[in-house]
Amino acid sequence: MIKEEKNIEPKSKDKKKTPIIVIKDLHKTFGKDNTVLKGVSLTVNKGEDLVILGRSGSGKSVTIKCIVGLIVPDKGEIKVFDEDLLALSKDELNKMRVKIGFLFQSGALYDSMSVRENLAFTLRAHKRDLTEEEVEKEVLEALESVGLGDAIEKMPAELSGGMRKRIGLARTLILKPEIILYDEPTTGLDTITSREISELILDIKNKQKTSSIIITHDMACAKLTADRIMVLKDGVIHAEGTYEELEKDEDEWVRSFFE
Amino acid sequence: MILSLKNTFAQIGDATLFAKRFFKEVFVPPYEAKEFLKQCYIIGYKSLPLVAITGFIMGLVLTLQSRPTLVKFGAESWLPGMVALSLIREIAPVITALICAGKISSGIGAELGSMKVTEQIDAMEVSAINPYNYLVVTRILACTLMVPLLVIFADAVGIVGGYAGINIHGDVNFYRYLTQIIQSLEFSDLIPATVKTFFFGYFIGMIGCYKGFNAANGTESVGRAANSAVVTASLSIFIIDMVAVQLTDLIYLK
Numbered sequence: 113m114i115k116e117e118k119n120i121e122p123k124s125k126d127k128k129k130t131p132i133i134v135i136k137d138l139h140k141t142f143g144k145d146n147t148v149l150k151g152v153s154l155t156v157n158k159g160e161d162l163v164i165l166g167r168s169g170s171g172k173s174v175t176i177k178c179i180v181g182l183i184v185p186d187k188g189e190i191k192v193f194d195e196d197l198l199a200l201s202k203d204e205l206n207k208m209r210v211k212i213g214f215l216f217q218s219g220a221l222y223d224s225m226s227v228r229e230n231l232a233f234t235l236r237a238h239k240r241d242l243t244e245e246e247v248e249k250e251v252l253e254a255l256e257s258v259g260l261g262d263a264i265e266k267m268p269a270e271l272s273g274g275m276r277k278r279i280g281l282a283r284t285l286i287l288k289p290e291i292i293l294y295d296e297p298t299t300g301l302d303t304i305t306s307r308e309i310s311e312l313i314l315d316i317k318n319k320q321k322t323s324s325i326i327i328t329h330d331m332a333c334a335k336l337t338a339d340r341i342m343v344l345k346d347g348v349i350h351a352e353g354t355y356e357e358l359e360k361d362e363d364e365w366v367r368s369f370f371e
Numbered sequence: 372m373i374l375s376l377k378n379t380f381a382q383i384g385d386a387t388l389f390a391k392r393f394f395k396e397v398f399v400p401p402y403e404a405k406e407f408l409k410q411c412y413i414i415g416y417k418s419l420p421l422v423a424i425t426g427f428i429m430g431l432v433l434t435l436q437s438r439p440t441l442v443k444f445g446a447e448s449w450l451p452g453m454v455a456l457s458l459i460r461e462i463a464p465v466i467t468a469l470i471c472a473g474k475i476s477s478g479i480g481a482e483l484g485s486m487k488v489t490e491q492i493d494a495m496e497v498s499a500i501n502p503y504n505y506l507v508v509t510r511i512l513a514c515t516l517m518v519p520l521l522v523i524f525a526d527a528v529g530i531v532g533g534y535a536g537i538n539i540h541g542d543v544n545f546y547r548y549l550t551q552i553i554q555s556l557e558f559s560d561l562i563p564a565t566v567k568t569f570f571f572g573y574f575i576g577m578i579g580c581y582k583g584f585n586a587a588n589g590t591e592s593v594g595r596a597a598n599s600a601v602v603t604a605s606l607s608i609f610i611i612d613m614v615a616v617q618l619t620d621l622i623y624l625k
Contacts, residue, residue, distance in 0.1 A: 180497045206499035220494035223486070237500045240401070280494075287498065 129157035132291065132323055133179060138188035140174055148174050149185065150347035156291075161317055161324045163334045165369055166344030172327040173217075175344070176293040179325070180214050181205050192291070210238060213289035213322075217296045219280035221268040227279050228264045231255065235286050254286040255279070257319075258312060274305035281312065285320070292316070294326040298333045310336040331370060343369065389581045396501070396508050403509050410513035414475050418521055421474060422467055426525035429462055430454060430532025438540065451548050452555025454533040459556065460564050463525040465612055468571035471518050472604035476579035479510055480600030483583025484593040492584070507580040514576030519568040559623050567615035571608055578604040 133156040140149040148171040156162045166172045177183040179190060181197065190197040192208060200208060222230050231251040236242065242250075255261045258278040268276060277297060284292060297313065298306035310333040316322060317337075328334055334341060335355050343351040343358065343366055351358060351366045359370045434454050441447050483506060486492050495502040530552060537543050582600040586592040 182493055182496060209497055209499040212497070214494075214497040216490045216494060218489055220490040222491055222494070223489070224482075234498050234500070237401070237498065283494075283498075 129160065131155045132158050132193055133325070134189075134191040135175070135179070136189040138175065138178060138185050138190070140171070140178065140183065140185045148347055149178075149188075152188075152344070152347065152349060154342055154349060156323055156325060158323055159317075159321060160339045161313070161326060161337050163326045163328060163338035163341045164344055165328065165334065165341060170344045171347045172344055173295050176214070176295060176325055176327060179293060180209055180212055210287050211290045213284035213287065213292040215277065215280050215284055215292065215294045215297055217299055219268075219273075219276035221271075221276055221279055221283070223268050225268075226264075227255070227260075227266050227268070227271075230268070230279065231283050231286050234283050238287060250286060254282040257285055257316070258282045272305075274301050274309065277301070277309060278312065281316070285316065288320070290322060292322050292324045294324060294328075296327050296329065298328060298330040303332075306330055306333060307336075309333070313337050385585070386578075386581050389584070390577050392503060393508060393511050393577065396504050397512065399501075399504065401504070403505050406505060406509040407513055410509050411517055414471075414510075414513045415517035415520060418471065418474060418517075419524065421470060422521045422525050423528050425466060425470055426463065426528035427532035427535075429466055429525070430458060430529035430534075431536040432532075433457060433462065433529075434533045434536025435539070438536070448551070449555075450537060451533065451543075451551040454536075455530055455552040455556060456560060458529040458533070459526050460560055461612075463529050464522045464564055464568050464571065465608060467522045467525040468518060468568065468575065468608045469605055471514070471521065471571070471575050472608060473601055475514060476575045476582075476600040476604040477597040479514075479576065479579030480582040480586075481593055481597035483507075483580060484586035484596035485590075487584060487586045488588060488590060488593055503584075507584065510580055511573060511576035514579075515569055515572040518572030518575060519565055522568045522571075523565070563615065563619040563622075567611060570611050570615070574607045574611060575604050578607060 133154075135152060135154050138149050138152040139147075141147040148169070152171065152175055154162070154164075154175075164172045164175065174183055178185050179192065179197070181200075184198070192212065195204075195208065197205070197208065221227075222233065225233060228248075228251055231254055232247050235247055235250055252261055252264065255264055258281050260275060260278050260282065263271065263275060263279065268279075271279065281297075294313065298309050301309065310330075313324065313326065313333075314337055317324060324337075326333070326337055338355055341353060341355055341358055342349050345351075345365065351361060351363060353361070358366055361367055434450060437453060437457075438447065438450060441450055441453070483492070486506070492502045492506070495505065530549075534543070534545060534548050537548065579600045582596040582603070586596040
């Protein structure tokens, strides 16, 4: 399953599917010589959950941050919903961002706001004409979709790590994105909570028909959620396949993730 | 040495662009009125006790320190006017601004710095919310409006402190004390002193926001952002004051 470094073609069985994220030959260097991405190319199809594996510093988070415009690559092409992300104006990029949810590793909840305000603030920023009742209803719906309807009054400081991630996910879901990018959703959580989060990711995909890229080191999460896995090594896609295919891969380095 | 000089100039250029962006974004909707009012409450109302205590002490100490010299020249009756002039023209604006630099600029630097480090600013960005508009514009605007009000408040409390100072050694009627102050003041004392406080406020807010917004990754950078905000804001207050006094001198040259 070892890929050529510049291989960008989706696997034959994916050819019938509609690609919604297409990344070609992405390069990024920080500072003078800290090259993180050396030509990453990948495709995510509609309704697909793509897991990206890789060691720390291999460029996984940088890749998904490029997709939402948080990091501007030095070279390469990013197409989302067939639109060239790097050619979009600020307003166009913001419209695109509403369609792409992003779950940060820490949840990134706004510390000064309660759970209700975290969600309502995000919703109101895009739907200013909603009444208070409508906002409250949507906030509750989003919280219940992650199983935390009763945490609405709490402040982020009162939440556990797992709860923060769920609330972060609810805040992402309130804008009803078509794509969700998960940056290490289970990192720092115990095994049971990690499994709950992985199941939640799967549940969201099934109910809301979203497509996702999931960055993780957690193989249990990868096994449960991945339709396809890509392994990133030294800034390039090193291997690609399903969980079962990569588990039996000839390459020792790839197999080491599964041991 | 050359690299550090280059970095300093690069940072000044970056800060200038950051400051310039405020004048563009302040007119761009959405107008975050709720957040602006919240910041006015935090910056203005919550600073009142601190400003009141320091203002009172400023007036009291200035009176007690000046009295012996004036007594020596038989000019004790000039004390209320002199204290009021010193307070309104220089001491209250600068000391209050320095207190605000310590309390507000460092607070904003630490708050935005921790938001940056914990990816809360990035979270706003990916939710298509303009973090500059929501976080920076509201804070700079609140500082620009609240610092002058705090200075006026410090002037008033300082005058009361001066009255207390005078009455330690004598017995002066408050009405007479105020009359003497009003007789010795002119608009040319009040207006430049108040105008410069708007600049103090703008720079206190802007520097706090700039340092916080540009904090590097890692919790250590939060403390560094707060510390750097205080130092830079305090220095900028003295520079603005020096420029303002020179300009006032030119405008009111007799």
